[in-house]
Amino acid sequence: MGEPARHxxxxxxxxxxxxxxxxxxxxxxxxxxxRAARTVRRFAAVLGAALALVPxxxxxxxxxxxxRPAAETAVSAEYPVVMTxxxxxKPVAVPNGTVTITGHVTNAGRSVLKSAHAxxxxxxxxKPLTTRSDLAEVSTRTNPIGRDGVDLDSPQYALNELGPxxxxxxxxxxxxxxxxxxxxxxxxxxxxxxxxxxxxQRDRPLGIARTFLPYDPDSTGAQPSKLTTLxxxxxxPVLAAQTMSDNxxxxxxxxxxxxxxxxxxxxxxxxxxxxxxALPGLTWVVDPDLLDTAFAMTRPxxxxxxxxxxxAAKEDNTVAGTGSAAxxxxxxxxxxxxxxxxxxxxxxxxxxxxxxxxxxxxxELPGVDAAxxxxxxxxxxxxxxxxxxxxxxxxxxxxxxxLDQQIAAMAQRTGSSLxxxxxxxxxxxxxxxxxxxxxxxxxxxxxxxxxxxxVSAPFEKDLKTPxxxxxxxxxxxxxxxxxxxxxxxxxRGLLVMPPRDLTADTAKALATAVQAAQAxxxxxxxxxxxxxxxxxxxxxxxxxxxxxxxxxxxxxxELPSSALTDTVKIQSDLDIxxxxxxxxxxxxxxxxxxxxxxxxxxxxxxxxxxSVYRDGVAGYLAxxxxxxxxxxxxxxxxxGDTGVLQVSxxxxxxQPVTNLKLVLSPSQANRLxxxxxxxxxxxxxxxxxxxxxxxxxxxxxxxxxAQLWTTGPNPQKxxxxxxxxxxxxxxxxxxxxxxxxxxxxxxxxxxRFFRQRKRQVEDDGGDGPHGDEPVGDEPLDDAPLDDAPxxxxxxxxxDDAADxxxxxxxxxxxxxxPERGGAAQTPRxxxxxxxVRATSDEKVGP
Numbered sequence: 142m143g144e145p146a147r148h149x150x151x152x153x154x155x156x157x158x159x160x161x162x163x164x165x166x167x168x169x170x171x172x173x174x175x176r177a178a179r180t181v182r183r184f185a186a187v188l189g190a191a192l193a194l195v196p197x198x199x200x201x202x203x204x205x206x207x208x209r210p211a212a213e214t215a216v217s218a219e220y221p222v223v224m225t226x227x228x229x230x231k232p233v234a235v236p237n238g239t240v241t242i243t244g245h246v247t248n249a250g251r252s253v254l255k256s257a258h259a260x261x262x263x264x265x266x267x268k269p270l271t272t273r274s275d276l277a278e279v280s281t282r283t284n285p286i287g288r289d290g291v292d293l294d295s296p297q298y299a300l301n302e303l304g305p306x307x308x309x310x311x312x313x314x315x316x317x318x319x320x321x322x323x324x325x326x327x328x329x330x331x332x333x334x335x336x337x338x339x340x341x342q343r344d345r346p347l348g349i350a351r352t353f354l355p356y357d358p359d360s361t362g363a364q365p366s367k368l369t370t371l372x373x374x375x376x377x378p379v380l381a382a383q384t385m386s387d388n389x390x391x392x393x394x395x396x397x398x399x400x401x402x403x404x405x406x407x408x409x410x411x412x413x414x415x416x417x418x419a420l421p422g423l424t425w426v427v428d429p430d431l432l433d434t435a436f437a438m439t440r441p442x443x444x445x446x447x448x449x450x451x452x453a454a455k456e457d458n459t460v461a462g463t464g465s466a467a468x469x470x471x472x473x474x475x476x477x478x479x480x481x482x483x484x485x486x487x488x489x490x491x492x493x494x495x496x497x498x499x500x501x502x503x504x505e506l507p508g509v510d511a512a513x514x515x516x517x518x519x520x521x522x523x524x525x526x527x528x529x530x531x532x533x534x535x536x537x538x539x540x541x542x543x544l545d546q547q548i549a550a551m552a553q554r555t556g557s558s559l560x561x562x563x564x565x566x567x568x569x570x571x572x573x574x575x576x577x578x579x580x581x582x583x584x585x586x587x588x589x590x591x592x593x594x595x596v597s598a599p600f601e602k603d604l605k606t607p608x609x610x611x612x613x614x615x616x617x618x619x620x621x622x623x624x625x626x627x628x629x630x631x632x633r634g635l636l637v638m639p640p641r642d643l644t645a646d647t648a649k650a651l652a653t654a655v656q657a658a659q660a661x662x663x664x665x666x667x668x669x670x671x672x673x674x675x676x677x678x679x680x681x682x683x684x685x686x687x688x689x690x691x692x693x694x695x696x697x698x699e700l701p702s703s704a705l706t707d708t709v710k711i712q713s714d715l716d717i718x719x720x721x722x723x724x725x726x727x728x729x730x731x732x733x734x735x736x737x738x739x740x741x742x743x744x745x746x747x748x749x750x751x752s753v754y755r756d757g758v759a760g761y762l763a764x765x766x767x768x769x770x771x772x773x774x775x776x777x778x779x780x781g782d783t784g785v786l787q788v789s790x791x792x793x794x795x796q797p798v799t800n801l802k803l804v805l806s807p808s809q810a811n812r813l814x815x816x817x818x819x820x821x822x823x824x825x826x827x828x829x830x831x832x833x834x835x836x837x838x839x840x841x842x843x844x845x846x847a848q849l850w851t852t853g854p855n856p857q858k859x860x861x862x863x864x865x866x867x868x869x870x871x872x873x874x875x876x877x878x879x880x881x882x883x884x885x886x887x888x889x890x891x892x893r894f895f896r897q898r899k900r901q902v903e904d905d906g907g908d909g910p911h912g913d914e915p916v917g918d919e920p921l922d923d924a925p926l927d928d929a930p931x932x933x934x935x936x937x938x939x940d941d942a943a944d945x946x947x948x949x950x951x952x953x954x955x956x957x958x959p960e961r962g963g964a965a966q967t968p969r970x971x972x973x974x975x976x977v978r979a980t981s982d983e984k985v986g987p
Contacts, residue, residue: 215283218341221250222334222348224259227607229330232614232657234317234356241314244350244608246334248303257300257336257347259311262290262329263319269326269356273576273595273623276353276616279329285346289331293319300334322356326626327619330354352612353619357661363629365665366621369579369590369672370637370655371561372417372648374410374475375428375493376400377743377750382735382758384727385443385454386795391727393437394454396754398444400434401464404471411471412645416652418478421659422666424485425478426538429523430492430738436527438468450753451760472527479530485668488524488532490516490555491734493641495700495742497539500551501688503705508712513555516737533670535559540742542566542592542638543695545688553585559673560587561638564594565692567682575627577681578634580673584685590673591681592638595620600637600651603644610650617654618661625663634672635664642746698745704755708739711759717859718766720851721798732762768793769823771803771847771863778868779813779837786815786833786867788847792823799823800852801859805833808844812869813837815845820852837869 216223225244234240242261248254265288270276282289298311313332322328333349379400385392403410410431417423443459452458479486494516503509521534537552542563552560560583567589569577576593583589599613624633639651658664715732719725735758744751769792777786788805792798799822807813816834823829845867849859 216249216348217284218250218252220284220346220348221248221252221338222254222257223247223249224332224334224348224350225608226330226332226350226352227611229352229354229611229615232355232618232653233661234320234322234328234354236317236358238317239314240317240320240330240354241312242330242332243310243312244332245308245310246300246303246348247308248305250338251305252338252340253305254300254303254334254347255337255339255342256344257303257334259298259300259313259332259334260292261296261313261315261320262331262333262349263293263321264328264330265290267321267323269322269324269328270353270619271326271623271626273620276327276595276619276623279351279353280616282351285333285349289329289333289349289351292333292335295319300336317356320354325357325359325362326355327622328354328356330615352615354615355618355622355661357622357663363625363663364632365663366625366633366635367667367672367675368621368635368637368655368658368664369422369424369667369669370420370651371426371639371669372413372420372423373426373639373641373643374413374431375426375489375641375743376403376410376431376434377747378430378434378492378735378738378741378754380430380434380437380731380734380738381445381450381454382731382761383454384731385459387441393440393442394459395434395438395442395444395462396450396757398462398464400438401462401467404435404438404464404467408467409645411467411474413643413648414471414475414478416645416648418474418481420652420655420666421481422483422668422671424487424669426487426489426536427524427528427532428489428491428493428743429520429527430734430741432472432523432527433734435468435472438462438464439472440465450757451764453761453764476528476530479528483666483668485670486524486528486530486532487536487669488520488534489536489538490534490737491519491523492516492738492740493742494737494740495540495745496537496551496555497543497548497691497695497742498700499705499740500547501691501696501699502702503709504547504551506706506709508709510554512709512712512737513551515733517556519734536561536669540698540745541640541695543692544589545686545691547688548691549583549585549587549685553587558587559669560589561636562589562591563638564591564597566686567591567684569682570680573680576624576633576635577678578675579636580634580675581677581681581683583683588673588677589683590636590669592636593620593624596624596635597638599654600639600643600647602640602647604647604650610646610653613647613650614654614657617651618658621658622661622663632665634675636672641742698748700740700744700751704752705740707759708736708755711736711739711762714762714766717851717857718762720853720857721769721800721859722794722796723799724796727796728765732758765794766860769798769801769849770860771849772828773863774847774865776866776868778870779835780870781837783834783836786835786845787830788833789828789830790821790823790849791828793826795825797822797824802850802852803831804848804850806846806848807867808846812839812841813843813845813867840869843867843869 224246226242227244228242230241231238246257246259270279293315296313296315298313300309300311303309311332320328329351330353331349331351334347335344336347337344338347376399379395379397381394381396383394385394400410402408405411417425442462442465443454444462445454446458446460449458478484490513494513496513499509499513517534521532524530524532524534535557536559537555537557538561539548539552542561544560544562544566549560567581579590579592581589581591596617599616602609604610604613621635624635627633637651637655639647643651655664655666659666711732715729715736719729722728739751739755739758741751744754769790772789772791774788779786786805788803790801790803800820801823802820803818805815805818807815814836818831818833821829821831843866844864846862846864848862851857851859
């Protein structure tokens with residue numbers, strides 16, 4: 142049954158009008174006996190409408206991969222009715238059986254419906270839809286056309302007069318024999334409303350609903366396709382990067398309590414396990430972080446209050462969790478489900494990191510490969526430990542299965558030999574006449590398992606209504622049936638890939654579809670390993686697309702490079718904190734896990750929540766780091782040549798810290814020299830005061846920076862630096878020498894002046910000095926004191942000493958220091974020198 146991958150699927154002669162001629166009327170949908178009187182009157186108008194509405198569909202114009210959910214009637218004045226098909230029982234027709242269809246008829250127009258009824262249309266020419274393109278063509282139809290077949294005379298469901306907006310349910314049970322199905326295959330199953338409206342009395346089709354009906358009178362006609370169904374169990378991360386202590390027990394902290402409802406009966410995760418446990422050959426795809434969270438919830442736990450994500454968890458900013466009993470029961474239920482024969486568990490890397498975002502925006506960041514490698518190992522160990530089953534952990538599942546060369550390379554770097562791929566990333570060539578098997582090599586030792594688009598597409602959204610569920614089930618059955626008949630003796634391998642956030646309603650519809658196809662014996666459910674070990678089709682597409690071909694809508698939801706860079710930086714900040722903690726295991730585990738959670742694929746659907754989570758992790762790590770700090774310090778007055786600076790370091794953590802030292806760095810080392818202190822050990826919740834011997838070299842203000850550093854190899858700055866001022870007010874010995882020498886010279890000059898005046902009085906008899914006597918021309922050191930002449934010209938030694946004293950005082954603050962000023966002229970060992978040193982030794986810094 143060869144067929145091109147995509148073609149129009151038109152009838153044999155390619156002209157719908159000719160088909161209408163053979164069936165009597167293109168669109169009246171009535172049996173020959175009741176149609177005869179109306180044929181001529183309606184043929185031209187309805188045929189023209191049919192031709193206008195259904196142009197020939199060229200090859201390649203249909204949706205890639207096959208059918209899609211059937212389109213609804215385009216509401217208009219001509220077709221004012223919206224029909225729905227909400228249940229089909231049985232979904233697979235069998236000889237001598239009955240098919241029961243229920244749904245609703247809704248008047249979506251502006252006029253009253255009159256004399257209307259609902260009826261099942263007999264398939265056009267009684268021929269099956271033999272190709273996947275035929276299925277696609279039916280799915281694109283909207284308003285009624287001749288190729289939808291003709292109304293059966295019986296059964297018909299009489300409708301009340303329906304005003305605008307009014308609706309009425311219907312039920313139609315039709316014998317399979319009345320449908321006149323010619324042979325095995327998939328047939329269009331159509332139900333329409335027929336009648337007139339108040340503004341248009343012409344009896345006509347008012348609206349139609351379509352789906353598919355497989356018919357398999359001989360279930361042994363083909364080898365069944367091997368079908369692998371992924372069953373994801375994931376949830377956005379809720380475990381915070383912190384814990385609490387309660388009576389010496391560690392208490393987990395969650396960002397919210399949403400899992401309490403999901404684990405309870407009726408919750409999404411509960412229903413997924415409940416539904417999946419009834420399916421054979423299921424492949425459970427599990428996020429290990431979800432299992433860890435469930436396990437943490439089995440014991441008392443706390444939930445953060447909104448807005449406290451960056452704060453340390455305490456009694457006053459958290460509330461008690463409510464899901465302990467539900468989490469414990471859910472874990473037990475899951476253990477029983479995955480232990481069933483034929484099932485398989487695939488462990489995603491811990492917290493399901495978004496390898497597509499990382500490949501595109503953070504592939505070259507240091508530490509990325511190591512983080513993803515650890516996540517894969519932790520994922521396997523967690524799943525095996527929590528579920529007590531063997532797992533497979535070398536499987537990569539990029540977001541929605543979209544693949545490109547960068548993503549494939551990232552998956553390979555992290556040890557993933559198998560990649561789950563959306564069929565849109567590896568479309569089949571048009572020349573291929575059949576659907577190839579799912580597994581195929583993509584190079585570099587990697588294999589891809591490719592999900593068929595049309596088989597998976599019906600389950601990509603939340604199927605909330607019975608109509609959506611029924612259409613999805615019938616399309617799945619139609620697609621898989623046609624695939625199994627393409628090469629009946631060459632069974633195919635198919636992969637069904639629902640979204641990560643598979644809902645309970647969608648899961649139930651998927652389970653119904655798989656069970657119906659298995660009952661029809663054209664699919665055989667198998668686990669992923671069986672499918673992946675099958676032979677690859679050499680004609681299948683194996684070319685991984687370039688990064689430029691990655692879907693734009695998927696790229697728009699990626700985690701930005703800034704978020705990934707900040708997340709990876711958490712690891713380096715965490716490494717510094719680990720070096721000083723005496724109990725690092727209490728912090729390393731929660732933070733390492735939280736770092737990976739920050740890059741989770743689940744944040745794609747919740748960008749604001751993901752941003753809040755990442756900010757909370759980084760903020761809490763910063764708070765822990767800042768809990769060991771140098772408190773703010775006021776200015777210190779340093780009085781004296783030598784002394785001790787006292788600086789405190791505080792530890793607000795609940796465990797001791799070590800491998801730290803405090804370094805004080807003065808801004809002007811020529812003013813203040815500070816000796817290094819020893820390494821410190823800080824007890825939990827205490828302060829330690831460190832003493833730093835210091836020596837003042839000059840007076841004035843000095844800025845000192847206090848910075849904590851880690852010790853050992855490759856020391857790193859720890860925390861923020863603290864800056865304070867030191868006021869050096871000591872008067873050093875050299876300056877006092879200058880003042881002492883100046884005082885002596887002043888005394889000598891005064892004595893000399895006094896003796897000179899006295900001598901002149903004695904020589905002149907009190908008449909004053911001789912006018913021609915030289916004044917002040919004898920050197921001070923060569924003349925005896927009682928013979929020293931008085932100075933009268935303004936150059937007295939007293940003034941000279943005063944000048945030297947001023948220069949010595951100015952030099953104190955100069956760049957050479959006091960020891961290079963007038964102090965060198967002061968005699969050693971003077972009484973003044975001894976008093977200054979003694980005073981300096983008695984005054985020390987704070």
